Amino acid sequence: MGSLGTRNRIVELADQLFYERGYEHTSFADIAARVGLSRGNFYHHFKAKDDILEAVIELRRQRTQAMLDGWATEAPNPVARIGRFIHMLVMNGTKIRQHGCPVGTLCTELAKLEHPALPHANQLFTLFREWLARQFTELGRGHQADTLAMHLLARSQGIATLAHAFDDEGFIHQEVELLLKWLHDTNTAPQTSQGG
Numbered sequence: 001m002g003s004l005g006t007r008n009r010i011v012e013l014a015d016q017l018f019y020e021r022g023y024e025h026t027s028f029a030d031i032a033a034r035v036g037l038s039r040g041n042f043y044h045h046f047k048a049k050d051d052i053l054e055a056v057i058e059l060r061r062q063r064t065q066a067m068l069d070g071w072a073t074e075a076p077n078p079v080a081r082i083g084r085f086i087h088m089l090v091m092n093g094t095k096i097r098q099h100g101c102p103v104g105t106l107c108t109e110l111a112k113l114e115h116p117a118l119p120h121a122n123q124l125f126t127l128f129r130e131w132l133a134r135q136f137t138e139l140g141r142g143h144q145a146d147t148l149a150m151h152l153l154a155r156s157q158g159i160a161t162l163a164h165a166f167d168d169e170g171f172i173h174q175e176v177e178l179l180l181k182w183l184h185d186t187n188t189a190p191q192t193s194q195g196g
Contacts, residue, residue, distance in 0.1 A: 001003075007045045010035050011055045018056055020104045022109055023049075024182055050117065057120050060102070068131045078135040079187055085132065085152070086179045089159055093172045101160035107150075128153060140191055148186065155179060 013034045017026040028049055032042040046052050069179065075081040099105065103124045110118040141148060145178035159175045162168070 005051060006035075006037070007055075008043075009145065010037075010042070010045055011052065013050045014173055015056045015059055018053070018106065019099055021158050022087070023106065023115075024109065024113060053115075055118065055172070057117060057124070061127065064127050068127065072131075078138040079183060079189050082135050082152070082183055085128070086176055086183065087157070089156060089172050089176050091164075093163070096160045097163050097167045097169060100164040101157060104157050104160060104186075112178055125153065136186075139187055140166065141186070153177070155182075 009158050010031060014026070014031045016032055017034060019029070021063070026049075027041070028042065031052065032039055035042070046055075061187075071084040075084055094101075103121075107118065107121050107125065110121050111116075129149050132152055133145040136142075136145035136148045156179075159172060159179075163172045
């Protein structure tokens, strides 16, 4: 495996460990052991754990953007595209129940640590926020698109947090159905000239 391949493998496995154990509770040694590298070889690629964190956040940003681009291409209209976002809770339900939302848990941990990488990590939420707002704008809800996007993000984060706390798959399905009904009602409600 070449140097770039090894570096990419380090970042991918660090991403898993940060999600499963948390950033603070994952050491250089943990990552090196998971990758199968000696400490010396590991330091050839990364000098500090914060450097790995930045690479992990960038990996997640790229994957999130690719996912959103895929939804934009595959789903025929904004309702279907927003539905893809909502169904992500079901698709990732097992991981969410075990470890919570990967974006939410990372941002919460970095906020507690007052870590300088927090603004970079928050960009993951911004990607979702702006993408959702564009979908609501296409639905003709431009005057309240950002409010609706933030509401949906807040609901999804709450669902992920409680599904993780209670390890409850049924709760995820129940809440997803309620979100889909909310989306239908939002789409069919009469439009007004002001937010509301």
